[in-house]
Amino acid sequence: MIDTSKETLEAEQRFLTGENFYVQHFLGVRKIESGYVFRVWAPHARQVYLVGDFNNWDESLPMEKREESGVWELSSSLPVEGQLYKFLVEQANGRKIMKIDPFAIRFEKRPGTAAEIYTIADKKWQDNLWRGRQKKTRSLRRPLNIYEVHASSWQHHEDGQPYTFKELKEALIPYVKEMNYTHIEFLPLMEHPLGASWGYQLTGFFALSSYYGTPEEFRDFVDSCHENNIGVFVDWVPGHFCVNEDTLPYYDGTPTFEYEDPNRARNNRWGTICFDLGKPQVQSFLISSALFWLEVYHLDGMRVDAVSSMLYLDYDEGPWEPNHEGGNRNFEGFYFLQKLNAVIKLAFPQTIMMAEESSSETQITGMIESGALGFDYKWNMGWMNDVLRFYEMDPVFRKENFHLLTFSFMYMMDEHYILPFSHDEVVHGKKSLMHKMWGDRYKQFAHLRNMYTFMIAHPGKKLLFMGSEWGQFLEWRYNEGLVWSNLEDEMNAKMQHFTAMLNALYKEERSLWELEDTAETIELIDADNTDESVLTFIRKSKTKKDFLIVALNLSPVERQDFSIGVPYPGSYREVLNTERVEFGGTWTKNNPTCESIEQPFKHFNQQIQTILPSLGALIIKPEDIQMK
Template sequence: MLETSKEVLEAEQRFLTGENFYVQHFLGLRKNENGYVFRVWAPNARQVYLVGDFNGWDESLPMEKREKSGVWEISTSLPEEGQLYKFLVEQANGRKIMKIDPFAIRFEKRPGTAAVVYTIAEKKWHDNLWRGRQKKTKTLKRPMNIYEVHASSWQHYEDGQPYTFDELRKELIPYVKEMGYTHIEFLPLMEHPLGASWGYQLTGFFALSSYYVTPEEFRDFVDSCHQNNIGVFVDWVPAHFCINEDTLPYYDGTPTFEYEDPNRAHNIRWGTICFDLGKPQVQSFLISSALFWFEVYHIDGMRVDAVSSMLYLDYDEGPWQPNHEGGNRNFEGYYFLQKLNAVIKLAFPQAVMMAEESSSETKITGMIESGALGFDYKWNMGWMNDVLRFYEMDPIFRKDNFHLLTFSFMYMMNEHYILPFSHDEVVHGKKSLMHKMWGDRYKQFAHLRNMYTFMMTHPGKKLLFMGSEYGQFLEWKYDEGLEWGNLEDELNKKMQTFTAKLNALYKQERSLWELEDTAETIEIIDADNTAESTLTFIRKSKTKKDFLIVALNLAPIERQNFAIGVPYPGSYQEVLNTEKTEFGGTWTKNNTSCQSVEQPFKQFDYQIQTILPALGALIIKPEKIHTS
């Protein structure tokens, strides 16, 4: 809280220069000894009034303008906790319009849009042990398997009401723990007026959506996650905002949060408005929002949505002008993202910053000093698109398109990647992951188990959208709960069992993540057997004898006496067979232990032979080997 006029002046100056990263302590609603002080940035407004149910929504509370910054302010003892308010803005052209408080931390339930006079209660956290562990080891050296969740549609009541975060704390956390995921990632939780946007068209960048009940409940949810060794990520959208005129657009009647150039301000593709990322005040606003979620809610990381739209001037469908160098780089967006990551890492070194970005022209992860944006991870959209195309394909054509499965090995070290099968792939007629798979129902589940094994053993962190873990057949619907009734079907239930087994194996086997940031993490055994559509490779740990062999069969033909090159002589034991009956397959037991023979295979002096199930995947581990 700002106590003195000197502190207020300093906060104002930092806001104007884009260096106030806790701007919510200056703007918005602040409690003081005499009641409340309200401040809002509207530099070109003729007049601004504080209105609410404490003054009949009339013009009896005019605000005064701070000429230096264009911030309007008023102190009053009239409001009480829980009452509603807005700002009545007389815009530059004389038009009067009710506007939200951009810095509000609470809004009334939609379809209402007024802010709430609200103070988040103090909390005693119980996650020191979790937070301490996160500081000790970088995430690159730890397993990361993310369960992506849309909070209001994970489960519904019969009357259509979603679970509150208190109810999610009791139901979702035990489920995620039982399934073996390491993190939960939520689609945006910030205030948004339309559920159909899934939270990607925000209005309140500091406010937990009132749809999910109270901020205190979400804090308790995060605290409980941490006590159960589960991290929490949230999606955040600094690229654009909701076009509703009572929210941020043209706040004082002139471009305020948005670009002056209407072609840059309006995002035609999404029907939204783009932030002017070069404006210092906007930088203060957005970076303060990001830090707020880390500080107040103890989240562990953020996925920044739509990064490409912030990097390239020609990303949208409308006309665009080249930059001063004649290219398509949006320098304001580029430098803003570097600044965002630098500030967050300074305040929270253990924070995980992730980018949803689909181009290859800009280095996304890595040191800012090297020209990268400073993110920890980038979603590997190319891998996801290629893999889904491959698994949707009739196997007869796979031998001619095997590059879709193997091309990612060529660039897997270019960035630090997350391999995402996200919400975007199971909506708008794209079908669910299970429904995408080729073949009849039995083969679809076999493909899904195979594909998940490839994801889990391919270098990169993992992300899977809710419902996909048990093979939900219907597309995801944002306004309905998941099809939990599917689990009454034996194949769905066994698919869920398989996913939990695979998740547990991933966490257990250090070779799947310990060297993930180095090329030594993987050695290809055979990526050339396109005729039989098989792929084999090794994942390695720091310990010489600790590695896994992965064998994938992408054809509906069982491969007898299947040869696999191995680095050392000895015996090898199968630890996962995707075609076991417990997972929905037909195999009642694993292959027997394999003894190596001294026979060259590719770069190896030894090989083993096993049976590779039709459309199956095997994970094989050294049992007794000789490395000398």
């Protein structure tokens, strides 16, 4: 019998209007006094049957249709916790096909695709202190240095099986803490049928992939991260979904979750199906998924994948039609993303929302009221591409291409940026970051240390993909663990040590993040020294005496008695030299403390002189200065 209670009717109506942001309590499976109630949205289906372990997967349990919403419903005392089920959908054309439950919170292990009747156990969280601290300060005024992880290939057992989150809790958390990262970001953890998609072609938007263990294990992992002062982000994919016909595509035989227009429904580039982001029921589905992950797993934020594909009608390969204004804006996607961020910020104001977006035509970060999408951060893909191109280049050609390193200073305040060296840059023949670097093996390590110093010192939050912290030479392989045996090599071990020390310096030095949302955070000393390929600048904090001088030598020539302009007279101490022996270089000690001399340099009245190592980077801090 159809449930006509006031609560259910209200949930149904909110689903139809795109305002039910906890739709998993209405659709999917839910425990009731007499057993379980199952509901699934298939408005044009001729009939839907509940099938599973409890009825030998036959048609003995027909469901009843709620005519207003097109939701099919059945209450039954037959199923029990842990049993598997699907929906047998007789589609609009009469074809019968087994379909997954789009709202399931647990699936059997792949290659199986049936949902499991599952109740996530209650948990007494221990992270109140962490969550309280996150509410006190805006993330812009805190250090944010992300270790990007593909959960199933970070480390493998000898038999090739990946670690579960129970095992990652014991191995990954201590490692991230030792390496001085502030956050972990996981490639998508939601259920997906093909490991080769890395999790970006989803089927279960509410389900932790059973490949990674249980929901309870992931909750314990997040709780332990927070106890160790590590935040947790997860990638989330609202733009498109897996094409497998037993999952979401053409659920009732007609466009249901996808666009009516077949050209808009197909994503040719990725071989997926695109959500109709203007459909109210789809908005309820997707926003509920995001809130579910934030609430149930206490995530600190989400990175929304492939935002450009949701913003532009001509993003994909193939035919497209202009919008009603004659342009390429996908208005449905634009307004959905604004709505998503507005709802999330209302529910969880401290949540950090990040966008992977590669264009410059739309304001991604900032207030929705001003026309922006409302994200907190945007991945700076332009910076990443320019920087990698520069460091791959023979130094002979760098003087003519110095703009690749300095152009970002022109637009760095246009958005709130994350500077990413992500998984996408170390796969599909692009080579690892280490392998990209110019020169022999020694010079490659020197370049990598220099480049990481530039990332840490440049305004913007930071992200580095796993394995890059020690300079793994092989490309990332999703179906294998990282090459941990690299660390038996002295140079790799020293590179790992360098990254940990650099990350610690970033956390300790307020000038690297305290004023990051203002232009006052940086002052260029000399961005025009193209002949010597040396870049120098200052990073500042709220306290005028607290600042750092950064000097990057991008040439394989040591610079003796090199002049650097400084703002105040006094002494200056070197706090980082990337060419120290302990990091893999040849220097046994830092440069001595410098005393400024009263001699003009650019717009400064004072300067210091020091030695710049070949391909080295220095960070220098005032020790005893006189301010007027």
